[in-house]
Amino acid sequence: MEARAGANQRIARISAHLQPPNFQEGSDVLLKSAECRAKGGAPGFKVAILGAAGGIGQPLSLLMKMNPLVSVLHLYDVVNTPGVTADVSHMDTGAVVRGFLGQQQLESALTGMDLVIIPAGVPRKPGMTRDDLFKINAGIVRTLCEGIAKSCPNAIVNLISNPVNSTVAIAAEVFKKAGTYDPKRLLGVTTLDVVRANTFVAEVLGVDPREVDVPVVGGHAGVTILPLLSQVKPRSSFTAEETEYLTNRIQNGGTEVVEAKAGTGSATLSMAYAAAKFAGACLRGLKGEAGVVECAFVDSQVRLGRAGAEEVYQLGPLNEYERIGLEKAKRELAGSIQKGVEFIRK
Numbered sequence: 634m635e636a637r638a639g640a641n642q643r644i645a646r647i648s649a650h651l652q653p654p655n656f657q658e659g660s661d662v663l664l665k666s667a668e669c670r671a672k673g674g675a676p677g678f679k680v681a682i683l684g685a686a687g688g689i690g691q692p693l694s695l696l697m698k699m700n701p702l703v704s705v706l707h708l709y710d711v712v713n714t715p716g717v718t719a720d721v722s723h724m725d726t727g728a729v730v731r732g733f734l735g736q737q738q739l740e741s742a743l744t745g746m747d748l749v750i751i752p753a754g755v756p757r758k759p760g761m762t763r764d765d766l767f768k769i770n771a772g773i774v775r776t777l778c779e780g781i782a783k784s785c786p787n788a789i790v791n792l793i794s795n796p797v798n799s800t801v802a803i804a805a806e807v808f809k810k811a812g813t814y815d816p817k818r819l820l821g822v823t824t825l826d827v828v829r830a831n832t833f834v835a836e837v838l839g840v841d842p843r844e845v846d847v848p849v850v851g852g853h854a855g856v857t858i859l860p861l862l863s864q865v866k867p868r869s870s871f872t873a874e875e876t877e878y879l880t881n882r883i884q885n886g887g888t889e890v891v892e893a894k895a896g897t898g899s900a901t902l903s904m905a906y907a908a909a910k911f912a913g914a915c916l917r918g919l920k921g922e923a924g925v926v927e928c929a930f931v932d933s934q935v936r937l938g939r940a941g942a943e944e945v946y947q948l949g950p951l952n953e954y955e956r957i958g959l960e961k962a963k964r965e966l967a968g969s970i971q972k973g974v975e976f977i978r979k
C-alpha cells in the first residue's frame with residue numbers, strides 16, 4: 634500500500650467469487666469434543682479471532698458463534714482462551730469452537746482459515762490518540778500477520794487493531810514481504826464509524842437507525858473519518874449546524890466512549906457488533922451472495938476481480954464541506970500509512 638493509494642475511496646464490494654469453504658482439520662486443539670464434532674460439522678466457513686479473550690474479542694466470539702455461516706470458530710489469544718472457549722462452546726449453535734493459547738499455537742489456530750478477524754492489541758485511555766497505540770500494536774499486528782502469511786495466506790483479513798490507519802499498511806507490508814499480498818483480502822474495519830453515523834443521523838432525523846444508511850469513507854481516526862452526509866439514504870438534507878454537529882460527533886465517537894469508560898478501555902460492545910456485522914458481510918460475499926456492499930479501509934489499488942473485494946466504489950458527488958474534509962483526511966492518512974510502511978521496511 635502506497636501512501637498515495639490508501640487515501641481515496643473506501644467502499645468495497647465483497648466478492649461473490651472467493652474460495653469456497655474448506656473443511657480441512659486443524660491440529661493441536663484444546664477441546665477434544667469439538668474435534669470430534671468438527672468431523673461431522675455443518676458446512677460453512679472457518680473463522681479465527683485473534684485477541685479473542687479481550688474486551689472486543691469475547692463478545693465478538695459470542696456473535697460469530699451465532700453466525701450460521703460459521704462452521705468452525707478458532708479463538709486465539711496470549712491469555713485466557715481456555716475459559717472463553719469453554720464458555721462460548723456451550724452455546725447451542727452450529728459452529729464448533731476451538732481455543733488456542735500463546736504464540737506456539739498460532740499456526741494451528743490459523744491453518745485452514747477462510748476469515749481471520751484481528752482485535753488483538755491495547756486500547757486507548759483518556760488523553761491518548763489512536764496513534765499513541767502504534768508502538769505496542771504495530772509489533773502485535775506484524776507477528777499475527779506473519780502467522781497468517783505462513784498458515785492461511787488466502788484468508789480474508791479483517792483488521793480492527795488501532796491505529797487502523799497504520800496497522801493496515803503494516804499488514805500489507807508483511808504480506809508483500811512474504812509474497813502473499815492481495816489487496817482484495819485485506820480490509821481495515823471501519824464499520825463502527827458507519828454504525829455510529831447511522832445512529833446519530835437517525836437521532837437527528839427522528840427515525841429508526843435501521844432505516845438509515847450513511848456512507849463513511851477515509852480512515853479510522855479524527856478527521857480521516859469522513860461521513861458523506863450528502864449521500865445519506867433515505868435522501869435527507871441537513872442544516873450547516875446539523876452537518877457540523879454530526880461530522881464532529883461521528884469523528885469523535887471513539888473518544889466519547891474512551892472518556893465515558895474513564896480509563897477502563899475503549900468501545901468493545903458496539904465494536905463487537907460492528908465487527909460481527911462486517912465479518913458477516915464478508916462471509917455472505919464468500920458464499921456468493923450478490924450485492925454485498927460495506928465501507929472499509931482498503932488499498933485503493935483494488936480493481937474488479939474474481940477473488941476478493943471485487944470493486945472499489947467511487948466516492949460519488951461530494952459537496953464543498955465534504956471536499957474540504959476529504960483533503961484534510963488524505964493529508965493525515967498519507968502520514969499514517971507511511972508510518973506503517975516504514976515500520977516494516979526499516
Ligand SMILES: NC(=O)c1ccc[n+]([C@@H]2O[C@H](COP(=O)([O-])OP(=O)(O)OC[C@H]3O[C@@H](n4cnc5c(N)ncnc54)[C@H](O)[C@@H]3O)[C@@H](O)[C@H]2O)c1
Nearest residue numbers: 684686687688689710711753754755756793794795825904
Ligand atoms: N477498528 C475499530 O473501530 C476499533 C474499535 C474499538 C477498538 N479498536 C482497537 O481494538 C484493539 C483491542 O481493543 P480491546 O478493547 O478488545 O482491548 P483489550 O485489551 O480488552 O483486548 C485485547 C486482547 O488482545 C490480546 N493480545 C495482546 N497481544 C496479543 C498477541 N500478540 N496475540 C494475540 N492476542 C493478543 C490481549 O491478551 C487481549 O485479550 C485496540 O487496539 C483498540 O484500539 C478498534
Ligand SMILES: O=C(O)C[C@H](O)C(=O)O
Nearest residue numbers: 757795886887888899900
Ligand atoms: O476510539 C478508540 O480508541 C477505539 C475505536 O477506534 C473507536 O472508534 O471506538
